[in-house]
Amino acid sequence: MAGTDTGAGRVLAAGVQESNGLTARWLRALDEAPSVLSGAGAWPLLAVLSAGAAGAAREELAAATGVDPDRALDVVGAYAALLESSACTRFSTGLWSSPRITVRPEWSGRLPEAWFGRLTGDLDADKAALDAWAAERTLGLIPRMPIELTPETVLVLATALAVRTRWASPFEDAAYQPTGGAWRTDRPWLGLRRDTGDLGALRVVDGVTIVAVEGQDDVDVHLVLGEAASAPAEVLAAGIAAVGREGTGEYGPGVSVHAEPSFESDPAPVLRLNTVAFDVSADHDLLRHPGVFGLATALTRGAHFPGVSADPLEISDAAQAATATFSARGFEAAAVTVAGMRCTGMLMPQGAERRVVRVDVDRPFGYLAVHRPSGLVLVAGWVREPKRFQISR
Structure with a gap:
């Protein structure tokens, strides 16, 4: 990676190495190899969460991301700048919060190029707004945010990564x-x-x-x-x-x-x-393997993110939707990774449920989309069935 002899370059190189390491651990944890996933989309989200976490949740997120939580927001900022410097990649973060909680500006204000929105409590309207953000930030490749909102959801943090290049x-x-x-x-x-x-x-x-x-x-x-x-x-x-x-x-x-x-x-x-040629997509529930992502403690009841808000928060959802297409002319891929939070002890209407999505896919050969200057693996997957040949009419 060019410029890694500088302090900033060494920090960024470490972030790339840790992101690639998360991708490899995630692949090994799955029962069947997925058609597509993006550790590069999940890693910065986890690093941002670590910066606002405390106690065991902070330690687990730090171990999963490989970065000091005190430096995590700076590393993610450099990471985002790396991806934005590329002509064929796009990286975004988004944060939506309910007026029932107060988000600390010293945390949210350091998110790279973040989109800030409000959760109004109208679940259909809020989901439509989240879906529109996912579609716009992934060049239309992913039309929906992979999360089901409930009355308990008070904060949503997401990253969007898109790649589009021609051979x-x-x-x-x-x-x-x-x-x-x-x-x-x-x-x-x-x-x-x-x-x-x-x-x-x-x-x-x-x-x-x-x-x-x-x-x-x-x-x-x-x-x-x-x-x-x-x-x-x-x-x-x-x-x-x-x-x-x-x-x-x-x-x-x-x-x-x-x-x-x-x-x-x-x-x-x-x-x-x-x-x-192949055209694949997959949804992933990150909470099926909380240890891989450093989220085991963050799922339990407690005030795990005092750096995010003075209100006691815990993780309720963590998921990713990803897609990739390999054709004669080029390659395009995208991933939206999202974490939802609820407020511990907050009284909510009865009957709210969390939707759990299970995906089981496998493919006969692997592929990695790699950012050439840094070596960052943007997306990875396993292709089982390619596209069918169709005679032009």
Whole structure:
């Protein structure tokens, strides 16, 4: 990462490393590898929460994010500036609070580029406002905020991350119909193929094959292929650990080398990439794995966030909605991560319930959208079924 010899650069580099570490731990904690998730969207939200937390909740959030809560808002500010400096990424934070509580300005005033709104108590109107914010901040890729508001909700904190880039070297698309393996089918998939002279885009690291598909801006997508028997989370974790590292050779899973005729007198070697298009989305309930995100204590009754408000607050919801599309021309992805809070001991109408969303998805190869200058993994996922090939009419 350029400029990491400065103090600010070292702080930012640590934030990138810790965010990537959270992505890897999240993947390992899931029963099945997801189609898409974004540790890069969840990490700054948790860091912001840590800055307002106290006691065991503060310690757990600090352990999950890897940053000192006293410095967390500064680190998140640098992190947001990094993403905003990119021509193809967008990062936003949003905060909505009820008039029933008072939010400390020394905490909220340091949120990077935050949108501030009010929760009016009209659940339908408030949800519509949150959904509109999610859609606008993700370039229309995610049309809703992944939270169900209840009469108990007094504060909502969210981050939105969007990526949109076109390939430096586009693919050709064509029907792809394997004769064996997991993708054998009577209906063809939408295959993508391209030849380039950039053999350096191929790396084999720790037994996984990684091909970097370069974007025109500063985001690349790493396609990560492991052995057939390898666990998806381990393949993706190996891909994350390999960001910025050199490969050990060109022979790995899915790689073969052969000669073919050429009409050139001195033909240059070619890297031929055959892959598939995909369009995936997923919802994640972060509270299914509270230990990964440092939220175990914050879920219990108590005044866990005195730095956010003098009113006793606890976490009621934490979720993420994410989407990613890989096509012949480029890549786009987005994630909205949200935490809801309720006030401990506040009298509320009876019968309020929290909606819990369970998502179970798995895919045969992994992908990582990586911010090239910093190595930050923006989104990660596992693709099981690619898009179907359709004949143009």
